[in-house]
Every structure is written in structure tokens, then in C-alpha cells.
């Protein structure tokens with residue numbers, strides 16, 4: 005397999021690849037080896053202008069198509085993505101370093117799921133009729149206009165599709181800016197949408213870092229901004245959008261709890277903790293990084309976990325036998341290693357891992373700390389790497405209080421065989437998504453998003469439609485108009 009992932013050009017605007025070599029260089033590094041696999045350019049003001057003008061020009065025609073027609077295009081794009089899943093997954097692996105074993109099942113395929121789902125409901129979106137005695141009113145569901153999508157680097161294809169699919173289904177157009185760490189796969193989504201029949205300008209991709217994102221968010225033609233990123237960036241983008249009274253969806257970070265009660269199936273709980281901490285090398289916003297284990301099952305939990313970690317296979321992510329890849333960048337690796345040092349310095353007990361792996365690329369060993377207390381840095385801050393903190397608890401009340409004692413509120417999980425307790429705890433969690441005896445599954449049919457500092461709005465499911473459309477109310481007078489004088 006070739007390690008050259010060079011796209012035809014850096015940006016995709018108005019139905020075609022576009023280059024502007026005046027833009028600063030944007031190099032794409034394969035995180036498993038450090039080698040350069042593509043070189044692009046960041047968007048210049050001229051590129052940003054072209055993209056916004058194209059999206060604006062395309063919007064009326066796109067919105068005038070029937071939902072059935074728009075939906076058919078999205079569903080066709082989903083089919084093409086599935087047909088090319090292997091190529092797209094290999095590209096995603098080169099861009100992110102995530103094992104091919106993962107990208108084959110969780111990236112392009114999840115993007116296709118979103119395009120299929122929103123393609124399927126596009127024809128049924130509409131308003132309602134409200135009878136008011138003799139008079140009546142109806143609502144029209146209208147698109148917002150030009151939407152901006154801004155992505156993080158952990159799930160580039162999925163994020164592009166999770167934003168594009170509902171936006172386009174509702175009749176909006178989009179300018180999408182991928183993370184500067186992972187610019188490649190959104191270009192493929194744009195290419196495929198055009199191949200599936202989307203008119204030029206409906207979905208555009210512009211590369212760049214924060215400045216390019218900020219110039220998109222600040223433009224008065226933009227009606228809505230959807231960001232997947234960190235809380236500090238979310239604050240900035242939300243504030244900039246508020247200046248123009250723009251709609252926002254903020255999918256931000258987390259420090260989610262997973263509660264393992266004494267009656268839980270410990271093997272399942274360990275599996276879930278592995279999925280919720282080491283999949284994508286821990287670079288998942290909804291990860292359950294604070295695992296609260298009841299004191300009576302703490303030692304069996306830790307010993308089973310240590311045993312299972314022996315099954316982690318570090319290697320070339322393009323080899324399908326590899327199930328544990330590197331961090332996306334050297335910078336992210338250094339951040340994670342810094343947190344591991346803090347964990348050690350603040351007195352957490354290292355059960356396994358704890359170091360950079362002795363190999364090329366930006367690998368950090370899967371790391372488990374026990375005896376973690378609520379005040380330790382590793383229990384409070386989002387690490388976004390393969391670092392699992394185990395805390396112990398004695399009562400349900402105590403566990404729930406401690407689980408909720410965080411500014412974040414993205415996700416939470418509970419493992420118990422006691423059904424009443426499972427639902428009671430789920431009701432008590434202050435989080436946008438809760439799992440009972442499961443963790444980190446995010447099918448497109450269910451809403452996903454956070455509370456508190458973890459975000460605003462919801463992606464996926466019918467809920468996303470509310471965030472990509474607005475209602476116009478039309479009141480219909482059927483009788484004479486009464487007036488006081």
C-alpha cells in the first residue's frame with residue numbers, strides 16, 4: 005500500500021478541487037512513522053471567499069429541490085462511501101494513525117450511516133397544521149442557509165458526515181473546515197457528494213487552522229456554526245457566533261464517569277472500560293476516563309484489566325492485526341505523557357503502561373492508574389489519550405455525586421444487574437448520553453451531545469433536524485378582522 009496520500013489539491017469548492025499556493029504549507033504526517041504523506045496549503049482569504057460565495061450561490065437551488073431528491077443524493081453518497089470503504093479507511097488511517105481494524109468499521113461507515121439516515125428522512129421533514137377555531141396556522145420548516153462545520157482530528161470522515169448529512173437534508177449548504185491535523189478525508193466526502201449528484205457549491209471544504217475557522221465563523225453570510233473540538237475553542241467560537249446571533253452546535257470535550265457496581269458483570273465492565281479508554285488510543289470525546297469501581301470488586305477489576313491489556317497489539321496501523329495505534333501528533337503525545345507524569349507525581353498507583361512506547365511514531369502505552377482520587381489532575385482534566393483512571397467508591401449516592409462533580413457533561417455509564425438502580429443512576433447523571441451495561445456506542449439513530457461545558461445542541465437522530473432548520477409560522481385569518489376602534 006502506498007504511503008502517498010497527496011490529494012489533487014487542498015480545497016474543494018463549487019464542485020471541484022481548488023489550489024492556492026499562497027496559503028501556508030500544511031503537511032500531513034503518518035503518525036505511526038513520522039513520515040510526510042501529503043502536503044497541502046491552508047486557505048487564504050481568497051479561498052475562504054470563494055467557498056462562502058459558492059455555498060451561498062448554491063443554497064436556493066438546493067433548498068428548492070424536494071426532500072426526496074436531496075435525500076436520494078445523500079443515500080447515493082452513502083452507497084459510494086460503503087463501496088470505497090477500504091480505500092477511505094486506509095486514507096483515514098494514514099491521516100490519523102488509527103488502526104485500519106478500527107477505521108474499516110467506525111469512520112467512513114459511520115459517515116455513510118449518517119448520510120443514509122438523513123437521506124431517508126429528508127422527504128418527511130416539514131411543519132405542522134394548527135387549528136385555531138375558524139382561523140388556523142401552519143409552520144414551514146426552512147433551512148438556515150449557509151452552515152459552517154469545523155472538525156476535530158479524531159474522526160475526520162465521521163465528523164464531516166455527521167454535520168453535512170443533517171445540514172444538507174434540511175436544504176442548507178456547508179463550508180467544512182477539517183482539523184489542520186487531518187485534512188484529507190473531508191475532501192473525499194466532498195468529491196463523493198458531487199459524484200452522487202449534489203450540485204456544485206452544496207458541500208465545500210477549506211483547509212486551515214484556527215484563523216481560517218474564525219474567518220468562516222465571523223462572516224455575515226453564515227447562519228450556523230457546528231464545531232467539534234475542545235472546550236476552550238468552543239468558548240471562542242460560540243462567542244464569535246453570538247456576535248452575529250448565529251445558530252450553534254457545540255460538540256466539545258468530556259471527563260466522563262463509568263460506574264461499576266459490586267453486582268456488575270466484571271468482564272463486561274472491563275471490556276467497556278477498554279473500549280471507553282483505549283479505542284482510537286483514547287482520542288474520543290465521550291470516553292469514560294474516570295472509572296469508579298465499587299470497593300468490593302476493585303481488585304478483581306484491576307487484575308482482569310491488567311490481564312486483558314496484554315492483548316493490545318501495537319504495530320503498523322495499516323496492518324489489520326494491529327489494534328492499538330499512535331497519538332495523532334507528536335504534540336498530542338507530549339500532552340498525554342505530561343498527564344501521565346502528573347498522575348505518577350500526585351501519587352496514583354500505576355497498574356500498567358505509563359510510558360512512550362519504544363518504537364517509531366507517537367505511541368503511548370495503554371496506561372491504567374489505580375488509587376486515583378477526585379482532586380488529582382488526571383481525574384479532573386481531559387487527557388484525550390490512553391490513560392484510564394480507576395477510583396473506588398462505597399455507596400450509590402457517593403458515586404453519583406462524585407461522578408457529577410465535573411464541569412463536563414458529555415457521557416456517563418453504569419454497570420449493574422440491578423435494573424432499578426441502573427435507571428435511577430442514569431436519571432441522576434448530568435450527561436448528554438448515558439449507557440447502561442454498555443459504553444461508547446453512538447449509532448446515528450440516537451441523539452448525541454453534551455450538557456454543561458461539554459456542549460450545546462445535539463447531533464444525529466431526528467433531534468439534529470431542529471438544529472439545522474427553523475420554523476416559519478403562517479397565521480391564516482378566515483373571518484373578519486376585529487379592531488377596538
Ligand SMILES: NC(=O)C1=CN([C@@H]2O[C@H](COP(=O)(O)OP(=O)(O)OC[C@H]3O[C@@H](n4cnc5c(N)ncnc54)[C@H](O)[C@@H]3O)[C@@H](O)[C@H]2O)C=CC1
Nearest residue numbers: 155156157182183213214217218233234237255256257289
Ligand atoms: N463532543 C464531541 O463530539 C467531540 C469532541 N471532541 C473534542 O475535541 C478536542 C480535540 O480536538 P482538537 O482538534 O484538538 O480540538 P481544537 O479545539 O483544538 O480544534 C477543533 C477545531 O477548531 C478549529 N479552531 C481552533 N480555533 C478556532 C477558532 N478560534 N475559530 C474557529 N475554529 C477554530 C481547529 O482548527 C479545529 O478544526 C477534544 O477536547 C475533544 O474532547 C472531539 C471529538 C468529538
